[in-house]
Amino acid sequence: MKSVISVNIEVKDLWPTGQDHEHQRRALDKIDECEIGEFVGFGGGAGDMEFEYEVDAKAATVAARVIKDIVAREFPGKQFSVELVSEDRNKSLGVSK
Numbered sequence: 001m002k003s004v005i006s007v008n009i010e011v012k013d014l015w016p017t018g019q020d021h022e023h024q025r026r027a028l029d030k031i032d033e034c035e036i037g038e039f040v041g042f043g044g045g046a047g048d049m050e051f052e053y054e055v056d057a058k059a060a061t062v063a064a065r066v067i068k069d070i071v072a073r074e075f076p077g078k079q080f081s082v083e084l085v086s087e088d089r090n091k092s093l094g095v096s097k
Helices: 018-033 057-074
Strands: 002-010 038-045 048-056 080-085 092-096
Touching: 002 057, 018 038, 018 048, 018 057, 048 057, 057 080
Parallel strands: none
Antiparallel strands: 002 048, 002 080, 038 048, 080 092
């Protein structure tokens, strides 16, 4: 069974800046190096940027903590959330800020 980890990061303006995208790229590279799951996709606008990873449900809590730590390092001072959702994407399993 798989779970999805959804990350939402607040940005200063309506759209993410080039610097925001650079921080996101570094965070995604570091997450990929950990081999904790499969990158699903990313987006941005309306004052935030987001990305998602699909992970094994049995390791989802640990994967969410790893992602949270990486995002905190790559986006110092930014508000963000890391949400773990079930495979059907209708049931939230937890939120971390």
